[in-house]
Amino acid sequence: MSSTYQKNVLFDCILLPKYSGLSIHYLFLILMTIVSFLSIHNTVAQPLSITLAAEDSWPPFADEFGRGISHNIIRHAFEQVDVNISTIVVPYARGLIMTERGSVDGVFNVTREQSTIDRFVFGNEPLFTxxxxxxxxxxxxxxxxxxxxxxxxxxxxxxxxxxxxxxxxxxxxxxxxxxxxxxxxxxxxxxxxxxxxxxxxxxxxxxxxxxxxxxxxxxxxxxxxxxxSKIFVAFSKLNPQSKHLSELLDKGLIALKKQGKYQQLLLPLND
Incomplete structure (x- = not known):
């Protein structure tokens, strides 16, 4: 909805009672309907944004510059489902602790095994093996x-x-x-x-x-x-959205595989 159209609607609603005798109550209902519509429209338009911890010394998957195979796969997978990600590059052990404490939404690259299942939320689709x-x-x-x-x-x-x-x-x-x-x-x-x-x-x-x-x-x-090892993004158990985020990542990874892009992203120099 354009800003010009919004202004015209509001202007017409304000002037309308002078000429048609509409009640203040009716005008109030119209205004509330418009405000509610604009609020819902703006909320839907805002993409989901998350922060992930990325380890700093696991090339070719993740390096100290925030680059690598894992970064590429995760970024492209989340793009498929309209999720924006930012990363914090830290030592791996610190990334695990930050995720457990809820300081970040998740961490990669984590093996899904019994010791980690007890600590984090995982999806079903690994980044790679x-x-x-x-x-x-x-x-x-x-x-x-x-x-x-x-x-x-x-x-x-x-x-x-x-x-x-x-x-x-x-x-x-x-x-x-x-x-x-x-x-x-x-x-x-x-x-x-x-x-x-x-x-x-x-x-x-x-x-x-x-x-x-x-x-x-x-x-x-x-x-x-x-x-x-099957390598995953591990999401924080303190974040109530973690299950949803893991499902979105699964959906994005599946989409990349169906499109034939996944194998290309496994190449170290691919971006």
Whole structure:
């Protein structure tokens, strides 16, 4: 409705009683109807806006500059359902805490497993699926063929706050593993290179980025799988709209797949 039309309607309503004898009560009803219509119209026109925490050190999915595969997929999926998003780039563990406290609406990239299901709201459609492996330095090889054959009391490096599958706790207990927790992929890689840990669990595509950046392609290799993760946006349980937001994201992801755009967004340099 144009502003000129609105003004004309109001003007006519104000002058109308002078010439037709309409009651003040009738004029009041007309004005209230117009105000209600404009209010509803403006409310419907306003898109939903949310804020998500994005981790700062998980390339090619999310980096310190707020870029990556996850950013692209989430932004395009929410665009399909008219939701505007803004992101706050923080360390992963902090993003989880911010979401639990309701400081942001959600956080990515989170594995949906029992430990996270208890803390967050998830949709049904993952952003993508990724594998994590046990990496070893070539100077410190292993004879194990799978994770259940790891020597007892082996020292394993992981990242603070990351999820490593529902079997990880059982694995640690059965093999009596010593777990060392650090804050970054680079720290994990360095500990592996100098023999401070026997192995590191790293997500394969993320490890590839850091190993290449550090120029140690010939010094570290993945030996066997730890787990396969379906990666999601985790929404805050303190936000009453979280279930709705997860459903909207599902709808957007499904739309991208039907349109044939989803596979393109999985490419690291695609925007």
């Amino acid at each position: 990724i594998t994590a492996s046990f990496f070893f330095a070539k100077d410190y090889p292993t004879v194990a063929k799978n994770k259940w054959q790891l020597p007892t009391q082996s020292t394993i490096g992981i990242i603070n706050g990351y999820e490593y599958g529902d079997e990880f706790t059982t694995l640690v207990e059965k093999r009596k593993l010593q777990v060392i927790t650090v804050d970054s992929q680079r720290q994990l890689t360095n500990l592996l290179l100098v023999g401070r840990i026997d192995s590191a669990i790293m997500y394969d595509l993320v490890a590839d980025v850091y190993i290449k950046r550090m120029g140690v392609n010939n010094d570290i290799q993945a030996k066997f799988n730890n787990h396969t």
